[in-house]
Amino acid sequence: MVNKLHALRRRHRKRPTEADAHGGDQRVAVIGLGRFGSSLASELMRRGWDVLGIDTDARLVQKYSDGLTHAAVADCTDPEVLRQLGVHEITSAVVAIGTDIEASILVSSNLLEAEVPNIWAKAISRQHGQILERLGVHHVVLPEHEMGERVAHLVTGRMLDFIEFDDDYALVKTVAPDIATGMPLGQSQVRSRYGVTVVGIKRPGEGFTYATAETVVQKGDVIVVTGKTRAVESFAELS
CATH class of the missing domain: 3.30.70.1450 (Regulator of K+ conductance, C-terminal domain)
Known part of the structure; x- marks a missing residue:
């Protein structure tokens, strides 16, 4: 994992402007449908957003699919998967992956490479959060700590x-x-x-x-x- 981190580029560390925040586009991809991701997706749906929920666990996708605009079983550590799902065309994305730090970092890197303008990522520790910030993620949250x-x-x-x-x-x-x-x-x-x-x-x-x-x-x-x-x-x- 360390070698992969060294290979990641920071050239996409561009802070979103107010216009970039969502630019009127109320579409968002939520990657990871655990407790945090599913709760976030439900609240965004309640607020009228178009939510694409993605997880590698088919059971979670099945559980929450009825409450989402779109749902997919997919591994977003593969950049081609993100492209096929059209995530690169969405203004906002949330990496809500739980304990798999490597997957969180790889998915965040893929989103940055795809130039998604407004990326949020959940961190499970301060060190994890620092890595995401150095990578270039626009918004890092530590929900348990905060x-x-x-x-x-x-x-x-x-x-x-x-x-x-x-x-x-x-x-x-x-x-x-x-x-x-x-x-x-x-x-x-x-x-x-x-x-x-x-x-x-x-x-x-x-x-x-x-x-x-x-x-x-x-x-x-x-x-x-x-x-x-x-x-x-x-x-x-x-x-």
Whole structure:
């Protein structure tokens, strides 16, 4: 496998532009129909996307074929198979292969060689993710690791939800701490004192609304806050 990795080229490491993201083409190939891939495919179908589900296991393909636009039993480590399935004509592809790291890397390489403009790949470890990134995959996700971090934040703190993005930036849903209540946000100096921005607010029995400098947060309100990860973590711990 190491020798195969050395042979892989990085010439396709082109970050997709906003137009490349799907360009209005709502077709996607999901390669690997395990728990992650099948769940993703079902959600994409629910959102109105045209989903081609592919797996080497005929039982999985049979199990999920009724819920997909198209389904195929195929080995996508063979670039000719991808071409025959027309994957090179689809704007987006997801490599959702589970524990077979070599297959994940080979399929990702084939998609890059086919110049599919928007490629997502599941990684099962940080090392696996680093290999995929170096290969040139546009989006790498570590679902188990990311969910573990998210749940840890919810278990150990006052957060109601936590999402971390690139560059140490996060979005948190939390009950408003006392220091942010009783006055307009513009006067509370939340941004200058704590380095966070309140972007949304929800009062009991009401829906979320955008927050402005004139918004007065009341005790018991749920707020959505953005900022550097450490800053939003510290702010959410205030009482």
